[in-house]
Amino acid sequence: MNFTHLTDELSKYKYDRIVFVGLGNELRADDGAGLKLVERLKSKKEFKNSHYILAERNPENHLQEIISYNPQIVIFIDAADWNGNAGDIKVFSDEEVSQSGFSTHTFSIKMIKDFLLNHQQMDFMFIGIQPFTTNFSEGLSPQVKTKLDEFFDD
Numbered sequence: 655m656n657f658t659h660l661t662d663e664l665s666k667y668k669y670d671r672i673v674f675v676g677l678g679n680e681l682r683a684d685d686g687a688g689l690k691l692v693e694r695l696k697s698k699k700e701f702k703n704s705h706y707i708l709a710e711r712n713p714e715n716h717l718q719e720i721i722s723y724n725p726q727i728v729i730f731i732d733a734a735d736w737n738g739n740a741g742d743i744k745v746f747s748d749e750e751v752s753q754s755g756f757s758t759h760t761f762s763i764k765m766i767k768d769f770l771l772n773h774q775q776m777d778f779m780f781i782g783i784q785p786f787t788t789n790f791s792e793g794l795s796p797q798v799k800t801k802l803d804e805f806f807d808d
Contacts, residue, residue: 655743655781657806661700663745663779664727670703673725677732679711684740684785684798688731691743691783691802698806713766720770727777728770730763734782741801746780 664672676692679685689708696706705723709716713730720728738744751763767778783802786795794802 655745656804657698660781664701664729667726667777669701670705671724671726672701672704673720673723673728674701674704674706675713675716675720675728675730676706676708677710677713677730681790681792682788683791683793684783684795685733685788687733687741687783687785687794687798687802688781690794691731691781691805694802694806713763717766717769721773724774725776727779729779729781731781731783733785733788735785736782738784740784740786740795740797741799741804742784743801743805744782744784746782748778748780751780 674692674695676689678688680689689710692706692708695701695704705725707713707716707719734744734746736744736746736750763780770776783798786797
Protein backbone atom coordinates (compact mmCIF):
# COMPACT_ATOMS: atom_id res chain seq x y z
CA MET A 655 0.00 0.00 0.00
CA ASN A 656 1.13 3.55 -0.68
CA PHE A 657 -0.33 7.05 -0.44
CA THR A 658 -1.85 6.94 -3.94
CA HIS A 659 -3.59 3.64 -3.14
CA LEU A 660 -4.96 5.09 0.12
CA THR A 661 -6.21 8.21 -1.66
CA ASP A 662 -7.94 6.05 -4.28
CA GLU A 663 -9.53 3.84 -1.61
CA LEU A 664 -10.90 6.87 0.23
CA SER A 665 -12.07 8.84 -2.82
CA LYS A 666 -15.65 7.64 -2.38
CA TYR A 667 -15.90 9.45 0.99
CA LYS A 668 -16.27 13.13 1.74
CA TYR A 669 -12.87 14.13 3.06
CA ASP A 670 -14.36 16.14 5.93
CA ARG A 671 -16.07 12.95 7.11
CA ILE A 672 -12.90 10.85 7.30
CA VAL A 673 -11.35 10.30 10.73
CA PHE A 674 -7.81 8.97 11.03
CA VAL A 675 -7.01 7.45 14.44
CA GLY A 676 -3.35 6.86 15.25
CA LEU A 677 -2.60 4.19 17.83
CA GLY A 678 0.64 3.22 19.52
CA ASN A 679 3.30 4.02 22.05
CA GLU A 680 6.17 6.24 20.92
CA LEU A 681 8.30 4.96 23.81
CA ARG A 682 8.33 1.48 22.27
CA ALA A 683 10.18 2.16 19.00
CA ASP A 684 8.07 1.03 16.02
CA ASP A 685 4.89 0.77 18.11
CA GLY A 686 4.70 4.52 17.43
CA ALA A 687 4.55 4.01 13.63
CA GLY A 688 0.77 4.49 13.48
CA LEU A 689 1.09 7.84 15.23
CA LYS A 690 3.85 8.94 12.83
CA LEU A 691 1.82 7.95 9.78
CA VAL A 692 -1.21 9.93 11.01
CA GLU A 693 0.98 12.96 11.73
CA ARG A 694 2.33 12.85 8.18
CA LEU A 695 -1.15 12.45 6.66
CA LYS A 696 -2.17 15.72 8.34
CA SER A 697 0.21 17.63 6.09
CA LYS A 698 -1.19 16.22 2.84
CA LYS A 699 -3.45 18.54 0.87
CA GLU A 700 -5.65 15.61 -0.17
CA PHE A 701 -6.78 15.15 3.44
CA LYS A 702 -6.60 18.74 4.70
CA ASN A 703 -10.30 18.68 5.67
CA SER A 704 -10.16 15.29 7.38
CA HIS A 705 -9.98 14.77 11.13
CA TYR A 706 -7.02 13.37 13.06
CA ILE A 707 -6.83 11.81 16.48
CA LEU A 708 -3.58 10.68 18.08
CA ALA A 709 -5.19 8.24 20.48
CA GLU A 710 -1.91 6.58 21.46
CA ARG A 711 -2.72 3.62 23.73
CA ASN A 712 -6.24 4.74 24.64
CA PRO A 713 -8.61 5.00 21.68
CA GLU A 714 -11.54 4.47 24.06
CA ASN A 715 -10.92 7.97 25.43
CA HIS A 716 -11.75 9.47 22.04
CA LEU A 717 -15.05 7.79 21.16
CA GLN A 718 -17.23 10.85 21.66
CA GLU A 719 -14.80 12.94 19.63
CA ILE A 720 -14.99 10.42 16.78
CA ILE A 721 -18.80 10.45 16.90
CA SER A 722 -18.84 14.27 16.93
CA TYR A 723 -17.20 14.32 13.48
CA ASN A 724 -20.13 12.35 12.02
CA PRO A 725 -17.72 10.14 10.07
CA GLN A 726 -18.44 8.12 6.97
CA ILE A 727 -15.25 6.14 7.69
CA VAL A 728 -12.87 5.75 10.62
CA ILE A 729 -9.35 4.57 9.81
CA PHE A 730 -7.38 3.00 12.65
CA ILE A 731 -3.61 2.97 12.07
CA ASP A 732 -1.33 0.95 14.34
CA ALA A 733 1.72 -1.24 14.43
CA ALA A 734 0.66 -4.85 13.77
CA ASP A 735 2.76 -7.97 13.67
CA TRP A 736 1.73 -10.31 10.86
CA ASN A 737 5.26 -11.58 10.13
CA GLY A 738 5.67 -9.25 7.17
CA ASN A 739 8.82 -7.31 6.35
CA ALA A 740 9.65 -4.47 8.74
CA GLY A 741 7.78 -1.34 7.71
CA ASP A 742 5.33 -3.04 5.36
CA ILE A 743 1.93 -1.35 5.40
CA LYS A 744 -1.20 -3.43 4.96
CA VAL A 745 -4.97 -2.97 5.07
CA PHE A 746 -6.48 -5.61 7.33
CA SER A 747 -9.94 -7.12 6.90
CA ASP A 748 -12.28 -7.39 9.89
CA GLU A 749 -11.42 -11.08 10.23
CA GLU A 750 -7.67 -10.39 10.19
CA VAL A 751 -8.04 -7.72 12.85
CA SER A 752 -9.69 -10.24 15.17
CA GLN A 753 -7.10 -12.93 14.48
CA SER A 754 -3.93 -10.85 14.43
CA GLY A 755 -4.35 -9.01 17.69
CA PHE A 756 -4.22 -5.80 15.64
CA SER A 757 -4.22 -3.74 18.80
CA THR A 758 -2.66 -4.53 22.13
CA HIS A 759 -4.33 -1.57 23.74
CA THR A 760 -6.78 -1.59 26.63
CA PHE A 761 -9.95 -2.18 24.61
CA SER A 762 -10.13 -4.33 21.52
CA ILE A 763 -10.69 -2.60 18.21
CA LYS A 764 -13.76 -4.80 17.70
CA MET A 765 -15.29 -3.48 20.94
CA ILE A 766 -14.58 0.10 19.89
CA LYS A 767 -16.04 -0.52 16.43
CA ASP A 768 -19.20 -2.05 17.95
CA PHE A 769 -19.60 0.93 20.28
CA LEU A 770 -19.29 3.41 17.42
CA LEU A 771 -21.75 1.46 15.25
CA ASN A 772 -24.29 1.59 18.07
CA HIS A 773 -24.29 5.38 17.63
CA GLN A 774 -24.30 5.71 13.85
CA GLN A 775 -23.51 3.86 10.66
CA MET A 776 -19.94 4.22 9.37
CA ASP A 777 -17.27 2.25 7.60
CA PHE A 778 -13.95 1.18 9.06
CA MET A 779 -10.48 0.61 7.72
CA PHE A 780 -7.61 -0.94 9.65
CA ILE A 781 -4.07 -0.16 8.53
CA GLY A 782 -1.20 -2.04 10.10
CA ILE A 783 2.51 -1.28 9.94
CA GLN A 784 4.83 -4.23 10.52
CA PRO A 785 7.27 -3.28 13.32
CA PHE A 786 10.93 -4.22 13.35
CA THR A 787 11.06 -3.83 17.12
CA THR A 788 8.78 -2.72 19.93
CA ASN A 789 11.50 -2.64 22.57
CA PHE A 790 11.69 0.40 24.82
CA SER A 791 13.30 3.05 22.66
CA GLU A 792 12.26 6.43 21.32
CA GLY A 793 12.03 6.85 17.57
CA LEU A 794 11.33 4.47 14.74
CA SER A 795 13.77 1.87 13.52
CA PRO A 796 15.54 2.82 10.27
CA GLN A 797 13.66 0.06 8.43
CA VAL A 798 10.23 1.36 9.41
CA LYS A 799 11.17 5.02 8.90
CA THR A 800 12.36 4.21 5.35
CA LYS A 801 9.11 2.38 4.52
CA LEU A 802 7.01 5.28 5.83
CA ASP A 803 8.99 7.66 3.62
CA GLU A 804 8.40 5.31 0.65
CA PHE A 805 4.65 5.24 1.43
CA PHE A 806 4.47 8.93 0.49
CA ASP A 807 6.73 8.66 -2.58
CA ASP A 808 4.27 8.21 -5.42
